[in-house]
Amino acid sequence: MHEPRLVLVCLVAACTSALAVVVLRRLAVPLGLVDHPDQRKQHVGDVPLVGGLAIFIGVVAGAACYDKFQGFEQTLLGTAAVLVLLGALDDRFDLSVRDRLLIQTIVILMVVASTGVYIHTLGSIFGHEVILGWSGVPLTVVAVIGLVNAFNMMDGIDGLAGSLELVSIAAIILFAGPTPLHGVIMLLAALAAASVPYLVVNLGFTGGKIFLGDAGSMLIGYLLAWTLIRMSQIPQTQLSPVSVLWCVALPVFDTFAVMYRRMRQGKSPFKPDRGHIHHILLGAGCGPRATLAALIAFAAGLALIGAFISSTAHSAGTNLTTFVLAMGAYIVTVTHVWLRQEVRQHGMFTPQRVGANVLSSGAPRQPDPGEIAGQRHGFVVEANDEAEVYRPARRSSRR
Template sequence: MLEPRVIFDCLVGAFTSAIAIFMLRRYALLLGLMDHPDQRKQHNGDVPLVGGLAIFMGITVGAAAYGQFHWFVKVLIDTAMLLTLLGALDDRFDLSVRHRLLIQALAILTVIACTGVYIRTLGHIFGYEVKLGWVGAPLTVVAIIGLMNAFNLMDGIDGLAGSLELVSIAAIVMFADPPALQEMVLLLALLATASLPYLMTNLGLMGRKIFLGDAGSMLIGYLLAWALVRMSQTSQTHLSPVDVLWCVALPIFDTFAVMLRRVRQGKSPFKPDRGHVHHILMDAGLGPRTTLLVLIALAVGFALMGALISHAAKSAGLNLMAFFFMMMVYMATVMQARARQEASRQRMRPVPPRLARKQIQT
């Protein structure tokens, strides 16, 4: 149970985020932070990309009001500021993948060097503790970058990335022991409450629509990833390294499915397209709001499934096997649905007149 002072600090963060949205939305065009519709982005008109900046301002002011964070969270917020600025620059200038990955890796390595926190163990799997040794630090870099980009890839329809963030935070609280690592619980609470004004605006419930932008998806993925690393690498919580996967299952599943499909098609795994699960559902005839509800329900279902398996199996090894089995089922289902939609579009595509005459002659 959060203390009254903590609740007050979270409300301060939410209020700051709402004010920041109001101010940044007015200057988005001047700053060049506007998202323009194109063949892949099919929204109506130009939309301000200021959601991530507003969320970060809310977190920062809320954290300053609390003022009792330890060294780890202070370093985490400082490096999060760097990545938020990086995301804003990417929204403005469309930076190269190489430059983004380099700065993301430097931010993660800074946290590791300053705090000594990284993935040291995968827990006890089939009776043996899997200690990573020197592999732990580079694995941490890969895992955190992966989750940052997973949330970026899921930011494809209104409300999706923000809603999945809230589902993940709820799953972390469900798996972990809330009284332990109170500062991490508070940081997640600040992230959730600072995201609510954005989510309401993004869904058209509070003024003119805004988007999260790369700044926002990067910030959300970064803070969630570090919270999962921190809480899974201490005995003070009940969140095991395998339970972590279920907390963010849907973004992980969809990212692997999309990247595998792109590689099999001979494309770059980082090249954007309309092959994500939300695109597949919308191409199947579902509306944006229905698609959003379906994916929220799916994310909640994965988290509850993981909790049940973790409780029933009493074995991290069986839990891990169940996670990978579910990922294979998801990937096969989504990729097959995508292949059918592409085949259907190919059949419906009109035949060029020149080719049609040749077919008639033959």
């Protein structure tokens, strides 16, 4: 790959994204892309939900500088535009889960039908080549939707989803090594570069905070999911179908942990609550910036562990077993810590009753430890999966 072209793609993506942030921030109110405080969203002031749109515009501009995209990358960008529009509409009108899942499924099947790319093999596991054939198509749909929603769920404190995206891209490059898929790497580079201006603004380094919005979390999860599928299904790369799991380990771990706990409580796995890892760390008294740093380090550590196992074990079965055991340990640990926090918060419950019934009673809501910790550090936490934690926003004169 030619380094000058890579630098140009990244530079154009970053500059275009930064310009888009400035323009879209002014258009947020007319477009209705504003996060308003209410009983659930306890932030200060109206915050524009335009980060994802700015990132997508930057990615498209960067991609335009690279004229060697093949059919897969072109299809991926076209279908990503549909999901970004879907996310923006969800930010504006709060679409139902059923509508979002239906459109996401249709878009994924369009990619499969037009490019022929899907999960057709899981590689050699314990000496047996696991070939899925066309049964890999529904697995592909589940995998892409799962990662899209995993990043949506992780978008809970300032900078978390964007930072985990950068960790995942770095892990993909670490695992893949030299690859003939230059177009895919260019697309990842454009995504990473376009995300930097958003992170700078979202983390409060400049005036006037913006949020990622569903458009952004959908874009990040979608592009990463398809990149991992594409790179793991050709023999020319070192990124095996099992190794891809380590590249997005933390979002996957936390999604399974949250869904497992919700189903144990008899709730829908898609019902928002405050049981994600970032909520748990905030409830333990960590500040938002400390929580962000800890989770970035944890995600990077998981990727490095996966890289070490992949390079030493030379066995996809061992690699998969280690991943499953690590995820099981994560689920048990965070569920236990969450239950202890709920016992402290709702002292009238036993741990067993908390695990089955907490947050489902009609009793008056007690102060949340995470909110207390957030307020102590000048931040406020929203009570949903798409929440953000941030410093009190400066009220804009443009409203």
